[in-house]
Amino acid sequence: MSMVSPPRLGVLVSGRGSNLRAILDAIDRGSLHARVAIVISSKNDVPALQIAEDAGIPWRVIRGAEYSSRAAEGAAIVAELRAAMVDLVVTAGYGRIFDASVVEAYRWRIINIHPSLLPAFAGSMAPGPQAQALAAGVKIAGCTTHFITEETDAGPIIMQAAVPVLDDDTVETLAERILREEHKILPASIAAVLAGTVRVVDRRTIQVTEAKDARS
């Protein structure tokens, strides 16, 4: 990654794009030295694409249903990321699970945000992690950034943030409280990984003071 032009991010989305916006805000504020080179959505006509359009960021829609296999879908994603010369991939509310070839192509260079304190409430099956947390009656919920590996929601954790669960929470109020923390730890995690201060050791990540490669 050159220090002259900022590192290039590929952001994958499926919905309203609030985490994409948080990344763009962090870049605007100067707290994240990066540039979103491409936005890829798994769905047509989602608000996230409007955010990309408004920010002048190239975007593509890659819908699983349009590909003959998950591998073909993965190849299309990798082709777009490579064409955009992406250094780091961020899945920000992306509703699909990658083909292993994508993970392999961007090993230790894909970051996901998940709205639970993993390993609790892994997976994104309905009801979502926030609803699962509420149903389980936990008093503390939160969110997690982690590297994507072949195992869903089980890659090395980069950062976590906790929030209280209130007695009168609905899924919506809890999800919003968690989302505010997502908007902090996702840009912070991207910045830390780009700075090379996050190192993967076994299944854990540790912060190192000297910049090093994220690979263990």
Add this chain to the structure above:
Amino acid sequence: MSMVSPPRLGVLVSGRGSNLRAILDAIDRGSLHARVAIVISSKNDVPALQIAEDAGIPWRVIRGAEYSSRAAEGAAIVAELRAAMVDLVVTAGYGRIFDASVVEAYRWRIINIHPSLLPAFAGSMAPGPQAQALAAGVKIAGCTTHFITEETDAGPIIMQAAVPVLDDDTVETLAERILREEHKILPASIAAVLAGTVRVVDRRTIQVTEAKDARS
């Protein structure tokens, strides 16, 4: 429970008894209006029994191996708790799983403390929850108080507390950090349940301003 003489606790232990000490300290400080009527240990010669002895609290050892069945062990426990006229049972580092008859005899009147943010790292199989948290690479760990039901570590949660996991943590340093929070939320949970302000609704507990029965 009479407001004249304090509610009577039965505390079950298996080890060093630091949570028993935290309960006794909270009583001494006046932040917990209760009295430990009996301490029951699943093991001989553990420090927890010395704490009971020094505090002038009657204690018994009920070792599973000495009973022909888990039901017989449970009956012995219930007999001791009843003889001590216990209002609320607290398992504080107790290494055994109750027979269902104990749960039934003290329905919504048994509180457990578990050194993880349940539902993560439930169970007390080796390695313990703190070691599991460390191995999983979580950045936030914690502890949970909950009512004991027939399902292990899955009863309604009363309180939780979170602590950071540090890069240089060992199982011991993390366990100590969690333990300091256990010493806060366990007496606080006992006090809330005794005050009748904790109400079980479905699988969740909620705080009510009027004192009510804990039963849903």
